[in-house]
Amino acid sequence: MAEVVLETHGLTMRFGGVVASNNVDFKLRARELRCLIGPNGAGKSTFFKCVTGLQTPTEGEVIMRGVETTHWMPHQIASLGVGIKTQTPNVMDSLSVFENIWLAARRFHAPRNANRKTQEIIERLALGSIARADLGQLAHGERQRVELGLVAVGDPWLVLLDEPAAGMSAEDVERMTEIIHELNKTAAIIIVEHDMQFIRSIAEMVTVFHQGKVLMEDHVDRVMSDPTVRNVYLGKKA
Amino acid sequence: MDLTVIILVEMLYAVASLILISAGLAVVFGMMKVINLAHGEFMMMGGYATITAVNLGVNIFLAMLVIAPIIVGLIGLVVERLVIRHLYGRLVDTMLATWGLSLFFIGLATMIFGNTTTGISTPIPGFAIGNYQINGYNFFIIVVAVLLLVGMLTILKSTRAGLIARGAMQRSDMAAALGYSPDRIYMATFFCGSALSGLAGAVLAPLVGLVPTSGGAYIAKAFITVIAGGPSLIAGLFSSAGFFGIVNQVFTFAISPVIGEVALLLAAVVLLRLLPQGITTKFFKGKL
């Protein structure tokens, strides 16, 4: 069994009286690909934000490769070699594709290497034709792809993606899937996602969130055929 | 004993004048998320309106409480139509444009009234408490501030316009979706805010020698009070004016007026560092 790269113990997040994340125990091993699913408000995104340092959990702990990162800032977590993509595209609109990716590359490489790495990623992601265009002028799918490039260029060993396929065309999703599989050769990946089609095409292991808790954790096929999960999604009583 | 009364009155007065100074800015900021940096100049114009009216033979209370607010309100209306409405939602740009307006009005007042100090005497005589002389006009300021808060609360709580205003304050997009033209709401708000600034400037005019640059003395304090107050209009105004007013007076009495001012400003820095979104994000949440 590969080493555990991310685990949480009793991760709890309260907003006033609302418990958005309730005592979540979670484990992820190296080079594993895991999808987090669940209906709206199930606590996936809160879990995501607590792990990435965008929010500080009320209770519990987050451990990455044996280091406790519970109260760390996002930049500290990212510096460990964790690639993060948030739900809404977080890119630098008035900088070019090259400049965007270069900035991410520069964090982990000297300038000369950063240039080379950036070129590599641009070729790998087939962004060559738009490398000099400003992000603000690009289509949604292209922006998502660039953001994935920002994440990939740092050679992360853990990648956290929040709804990477949202609002993308079928063609874009296909390309995205390829990139994610490629990333998965070297990194463990967590994907928060709604789109069942996309999940089926990409994942084996799925963790289902419901009302802030982990409802079940199993292979995608078994999860999909599970009556409880279906009911949660369709809103019926189990 | 006498000293205690004096200090108490002075503190109340400091709080009241902060409330007066900030009310206009708070209304505009609370409703429209616009920081009007020409606020101090609106007050200055309120002062000039009062003095001019009094010199023309108008009763001073009529000049302060009616004429000045209306004149400044109308000036505000023109400003809103010509400048502010093009910049809604662009917080920093509005701040810059209104800063430009502030300079414009200083220049205008200098051209009209000259760069000399003018003033009127306070209409209410002072009296003595024990060995200390106290300014009777301070009580007037306190009364005006209290009436202002009560009036604002009543309007917001129990009138139709107040309800619309509260709705627009929380979700301007929803208010618009329900059929209330944000354009007209903003126009009305800016008129009211400017009128309040005019009122404040008018009421405070007898206490200061008025020069075209007088506004500068107010704007920073108003700005601080409003920002430190946070999202709730009246609770924010009251709590931050209370806090700063007391800090100011404690240090004024203990050391000197300059230190009092500096202490107020330092308190603002510390407060914002601790509660970056203002007092009412932590306390009095959800109040008006």
Next chain:
Amino acid sequence: MPGSLSKDAITIILVTAILTWVMPLIISTYTLTVLIVYGMLGLSLGLIWGFGGILCFGQAAFFGLGAYTYAIAAINIGESTVPMILAVLVPAVFAALLGAMMFYGRLTDVYLGVITLVVTLILFKFINSTAGPQYVIGDARLGGFNGIPGFQTLNIPGRPDDYIWGDSYFYVCAILLALVFFLVSALLRSSFGRVAVGIRENETRISLMGYDVRARKTVLFAAGAAIAGLAGALFANWSEIVTPSLFSLGQSAEIIIWCIVGGLGTRFGPVLGAAGLAYLKFLLGQQTMIDNTLITGLILVLFVLFLPRGIVPALASLWKVSFGRRPLGRIPQHRRMRNRERING
């Protein structure tokens, strides 16, 4: 930014040489000196606001601090070299402390504006109230609203009796501005500068990449203050007196106006805006028909409404349209749009 740093250097040297040769034929060197000083001050805010996205309402505080540091140190030391260095260091350290307090507290936008404005006011009020004889630093009386006159002005390093004044002082200032401009260019071309622009564009993304945004903003803020401090010391040498009005909000407002009018996100814009508007003010000061402040205010309002990007970017776009090249720096419209969404949302 297209081109390379060595190209920048050549351009800067050429432009400086031409301007220092041509401009004195039109305007007196005495006036030009102060225009240069203001240009440097404009550049200091242009750096942190235009490239770092930090809107400082109190840039005048660092300017005044630099001037006062120079004056006080010069009186105590009697030679100008160390005071000049102190005038750069003191504002930088002060800004680093202030910046650390603000950025580590995650203050942004309006709140940043309030704090910087308040700090400027505190300094202004404090210095204004130091008229009494008990306020002394070494041999220097702070002098309250009267300011500090009669300090040692710039001399050739190590020779306190050889003053640099008049035309030679003008050339010194011009060379210093060129040098600062070059350093700013180098900074912006460095990785640090590029990350700073990234922070201006999207703070969250930069921190998710693993950069410590707080530390970088603090450093940039201090760099801007150092430049403002140098400008302050040069101003003190030019005017031979320092007064609290250097700290005033009016002064801060003017610096912001220079940047807006000249153009944010460019290096040249704030310098041009500062020198141009200061000269305009000088010309307007010679007439009495229309008040000076009124015109300054009107310019600001009109620019925010009609040319919010400023002159230099507008000219650059025009150039781009006519000759098909990319403009230098930019804060485009959609960024403003995004701000709108954020505030309404």
